[in-house]
Amino acid sequence: MTTPIVSPLTIDQKRQFDEQGYCIVPDLFSSGEIAKIEAFFEQYKHIGGRVFDGDLTYEEVDPSQRQVRAMNPHRYSQQVVDWLVHPNVAAVLEELLDKPALAAQTMYYFKPPGAKGQGMHQDNFYLVAQPATCIAAWTAIDEADVENGCLYVVPGSHRGDILCPSERSKERWLNYGDSHIGQFPRDQKPVPVQVPRGSTMFFGGNLIHGSGPNRTSDRWRRTFIGHYIDEASEQVAKWYHPVLDMRGAVVSSVQQYEGGGPCGDGWRGAEH
């Protein structure tokens, strides 16, 4: 008797991803793993990047606005690689991509009280994964809601193209930060997505998204984020190399594209 293949997603989760460009999956990490991620980055925040190989891994994007995040901590810690290529996350990615995933980036947003939001953008503007797009796994370490700066998405926008910047129409979205998006589709309204602690939100690389400011005085909005491409990708921007397979081994089949840039950075940093 053959064992039936069990999908890691419900029909509703898969449908939401296909139709709206995102879905939320609970409990891919155990509560013990979430507590370990939290403890790891609390220590990381206090010691900064220097301990991790002399490289700046804890990046103050804009100290005046208290938007702080760690960039690519997996390059300095095997523990973070293990979370990036977590088998439960790998199973969901494979179902959504229809192919095994490759891991390209980690970020950890601390987003303390008073932090500004992230301007609306599309991740594949920065990763430039081709021929398919990229996908994010965004795991809430704190419950994310409208007050502490959850993500906003434009449902269905994953089906559209990458909206390129133009000098004339560089946009700010509700003053939350610069966006690379030249002509924001005004008829498409961003909606907030509340995510409970320990749940992971998956969203495609063309989905228009950003986040609101943290308006609370006492709640952080911490998130562990992995960005992935699919195994058939021929290129991704050079910033995202080395690319890893979902066992954590370096993959050399993906070409380095010279443009692109760090995810969510001011669009001037990303050349298209």
Ligand SMILES: O=C(O)CCC(=O)C(=O)O
């Ligand atoms: O968490 C945020 O505020 C922004 C994250 C983001 O834009 C991303 O993961 O692509």
